[in-house]
């Protein structure tokens with residue numbers, strides 16, 4: 001039985017957590033302002049705690065502005081105040097400016113999702129990416145328009161996508177590299193970052209990137225792939241057309257999909273995987289699927305990040321997809337008729353690699 005004191009502590013903790021949710025946008029925008037004005041960086045670079053005056057001088061903000069920010073940042077434990085009313089970064093503040101994963105997640109929230117998230121309920125009720133109208137009222141899904149996003153948003157989108165998948169590519173290739181691969185297909189290959197690493201892993205191999213025509217055009221312009229372009233074929237496709245089936249002229253050894261199936265509803269993902277299975281069967285190819293799974297993360301911070309990121313799919317990407325749980329992904333694979341040979345996890349920051357026959 002809980003004592004009265006324990007019960008009071010529990011209620012106070014719940015109350016505190018509830019207020020941090022009620023005021024989450026205020027805290028978030030205060031951190032945006034503190035990063036953009038250089039306030040957090042000034043604290044990070046200083047060996048001693050800094051006064052309001054010193055921070056005002058360093059950031060060129062008024063004392064009023066610095067005080068408003070410091071009150072919020074101290075209350076939300078981003079900074080700490082000492083007995084002389086001087087401030088230093090807390091561990092949370094250090095994560096916010098020194099940890100790359102926190103940085104890409106933060107910029108993705110700020111520069112890609114912040115305004116669109118206001119349309120969450122509409123998106124969830126209609127199954128449409130209702131937040132996209134913050135960019136352009138005529139856009140149906142985000143993927144053909146990545147190139148049309150404002151520069152800051154585009155940079156944050158690619159940094160988020162690349163950070164999370166890059167960390168897993170090498171680990172996945174270390175598992176796959178003993179297989180003889182002469183020709184592989186990178187479905188949803190985007191700007192070709194996996195393809196580049198895989199071409200280095202199998203130096204005699206060639207690749208085929210299968211993606212929307214807009215992405216293939218971006219990939220062809222990618223300076224990182226300049227010397228590799230003649231080893232890369234492309235097949236433009238829109239998988240949302242239920243009859244679309246990529247025509248690959250070579251014999252395929254490996255079909256790779258990273259952070260791709262999560263761009264589709266369950267029914268669409270099953271339909272795509274059935275078509276992929278046909279391609280795999282015709283060639284005797286292995287299918288490798290890399291996904292972050294919401295219930296297979298290393299810690300609560302990672303689980304929260306993956307669960308929250310699903311709202312990006314609802315509000316911006318397409319209105320009907322999410323990061324899967326292990327049960328959901330396994331169900332999709334089973335329904336497609338593919339058979340899972342092995343599962344490897346955790347891979348990179350928090351991915352799971354499903355190898356299917």
Ligand SMILES: C[S@@+](CC[C@H](N)C(=O)[O-])C[C@H]1O[C@@H](n2cnc3c(N)ncnc32)[C@H](O)[C@@H]1O
Pocket residue numbers: 143161162165187188189190191210211212215237238239240257258259260263
């Ligand atoms: C989230 S990105 C993943 C990129 C990359 N594979 C990675 O691991 O970071 C999803 C990719 O799927 C592609 N895609 C989304 N919808 C598509 C569709 N309807 N048809 C073809 N490709 C699509 C996008 O263009 C994009 O390149």
